[in-house]
Amino acid sequence: MSANFNRNPTxxxxxxxxxxxxxxxxxxxxxxxxxxxxxxxxxxxLLFKDLEVTLGPKQVQRRLSKxxxxxAKGTMERIEHADVVQxxxxxxxxxxxxxxxxxxxxxxxxxxxxxxxxxxFVSWMMHLHDPDGFAGRxxxxxxxxxxxxxxIGINHxxxxxxxxxxxxxxxxxxxxVDDATGKTLGAWVLPSNRQQDIILYVYLCCVExxxxxxxxxxxxxxxxxxxxxxxxxxxxNTFHPDISEAEVPAxxxxxxxxxxxxxxxxxxxxxxxxxxxxxxxxEGAIQGIYNPHDADHVQLSLWLWSRILQKELDATVxxxxxxxxxxxxxxxxxxxxxxxxxxxxxxQWGGVDCKLVVDMNLIRExxxxxxxxxxxxxxxxxxxxxxQAVFVTLGEVPLSMESGWTLFQVMLPDVFPExxxxxxxx
Numbered sequence: 281m282s283a284n285f286n287r288n289p290t291x292x293x294x295x296x297x298x299x300x301x302x303x304x305x306x307x308x309x310x311x312x313x314x315x316x317x318x319x320x321x322x323x324x325x326l327l328f329k330d331l332e333v334t335l336g337p338k339q340v341q342r343r344l345s346k347x348x349x350x351x352a353k354g355t356m357e358r359i360e361h362a363d364v365v366q367x368x369x370x371x372x373x374x375x376x377x378x379x380x381x382x383x384x385x386x387x388x389x390x391x392x393x394x395x396x397x398x399x400x401f402v403s404w405m406m407h408l409h410d411p412d413g414f415a416g417r418x419x420x421x422x423x424x425x426x427x428x429x430x431x432i433g434i435n436h437x438x439x440x441x442x443x444x445x446x447x448x449x450x451x452x453x454x455x456x457v458d459d460a461t462g463k464t465l466g467a468w469v470l471p472s473n474r475q476q477d478i479i480l481y482v483y484l485c486c487v488e489x490x491x492x493x494x495x496x497x498x499x500x501x502x503x504x505x506x507x508x509x510x511x512x513x514x515x516x517n518t519f520h521p522d523i524s525e526a527e528v529p530a531x532x533x534x535x536x537x538x539x540x541x542x543x544x545x546x547x548x549x550x551x552x553x554x555x556x557x558x559x560x561x562x563e564g565a566i567q568g569i570y571n572p573h574d575a576d577h578v579q580l581s582l583w584l585w586s587r588i589l590q591k592e593l594d595a596t597v598x599x600x601x602x603x604x605x606x607x608x609x610x611x612x613x614x615x616x617x618x619x620x621x622x623x624x625x626x627x628q629w630g631g632v633d634c635k636l637v638v639d640m641n642l643i644r645e646x647x648x649x650x651x652x653x654x655x656x657x658x659x660x661x662x663x664x665x666x667x668q669a670v671f672v673t674l675g676e677v678p679l680s681m682e683s684g685w686t687l688f689q690v691m692l693p694d695v696f697p698e699x700x701x702x703x704x705x706x
Contacts (some may be wrong), residue, residue: 291374304331315602315620316390318351320344322617325625353396359395367393368405374682379551382406387603391595429614431460433631434623437532438494440466440483442473442504443546445554449561450582454479455597456486457545459498460631462605463619464597466488466546471658473504480507481650487515488643492635495523498532509604511646518640545600553596557589560681570686574591576696581688582658583667588684670694 308330313324327333327340335343350358350580371380371388386402387394437459444452452474455467460475465485470478487493497512499505513530516523518594564581571577600619607616614622614629626633657664658703670691677687689704 283492289647295658299652301331301333305333305335306347309340309347309349310394311433313344313349313396314394315618316387316396316604317605317618317621318396319617322621325628326621327561329624336583337427349394350396354398356398356401364395364397364401365405367397368402369394372410373404374422375556375590378410379555383603384552387599390601391599393453398419406428409534431631433634434458434460434463435490435494436460436628437496437498438486439502440479440505440508441500441546443549443554444473445550446589448555449558449585451557451586452565453549453593454482455545455549456483458494458619458623461614461619461622461626463601467549467593467597468585468656469593470656473584474502476504477650478655479504481647481655483508483511484643484647484650487638488634488647489638491640492637495634495636496529498534498546501533514579515638516636549596552599553592557592561585564685564688569683569689570582571629576699577692579659579663580667580692581697583664584688584691585684586658588679588681592681593678639664667691667695 305327306631308327309323314324317323317326320340322336323340324337324345327335356364367389368385371392373383374388382399386397386399386404389402389570405415435458436486438456439459440454442452442454442458446453446469451469452466452472456465457463458465464481466489468482470482483497493512493515493532497509499509509531513525516530526692547572565572570581581654602618602620604618605615605622614626614631622629622631654661659667669685673694674687674690677683679687686704693699693701693703
């Protein structure tokens, strides 16, 4: 071989690039597993879409096995029986209001433990340990007739609405949902879901997050949406004047019961999140920890619980977006996979991306003019900084609904030293 021959004439370290790519593939596979995606062909398509990596289904299967990531059958063969029993019992204990069915418990286990259990096993365990829960979940709600939807594609319509079931404890919610896939694009715990500036701001947050506006937005007829509707129309007319308002409206007002894409998500949100949130929040007053007539108690609880509930809401939304929708052959549009997959791989069900690109610098300017994230705060900036400084001194503490009132007790004396609150004995 010639002494002048160089196997790497550019001098670039190719191994670093290869190792980085392998790490990205590993992280992606672990993420798909946690999201409950077990179909090798679908995973192969997601890898190409997300990382531009071409791996066939067989290669995907080998890599998953090497990482110890298995679907239900493989998991049940490899994990001790006592361990899988405990996983189910732990989730049943968390469901204090007994609203979660077999599918939800199974998905919760997958989300929290990265373990996929068989539906039959979870059902058997729930019938054994919580038989009354099944009777309590028997649906008795009055039904409204729904006609089939024929979705064009993602970002064709965004449906948005407020959820008031947590208003009783002071934490209203607002959400924006993609009409075609049912994917929740954003959900927020807000100081108010009836103020026009706040609703406009969360809409702009969604526009920035997804890189454009939908062809059409839909809401009910509440006055809180006026500024949002005007912004949607102005952005579309400015950046896409070729689209006829007469033929394709930028916004459509609907009765609440007919704004179905977002309305149908409220029931699951109440079962998976809302009822439990109300129950655990009210425990503070019942146990004598929280005094709703003490202004300092109220201020700290607003600061702390708004953060707890937003974190739990984010987890609930991610959980729902990653839960597979049952296969319906006669249903127009996506079915048989999760909302996240339906949104990412929209071509699989014949959809297109209807997103309209707008100037993101303008969006960021509008957000700043409205006041930025301070609009989402439940307390003043000064108090928020004081509470945050105390919270940081606690170190790595779990922020959850179960630990909320314990954290409240620990923080109270340091946030209000002038009150000489007693330190709890925990």
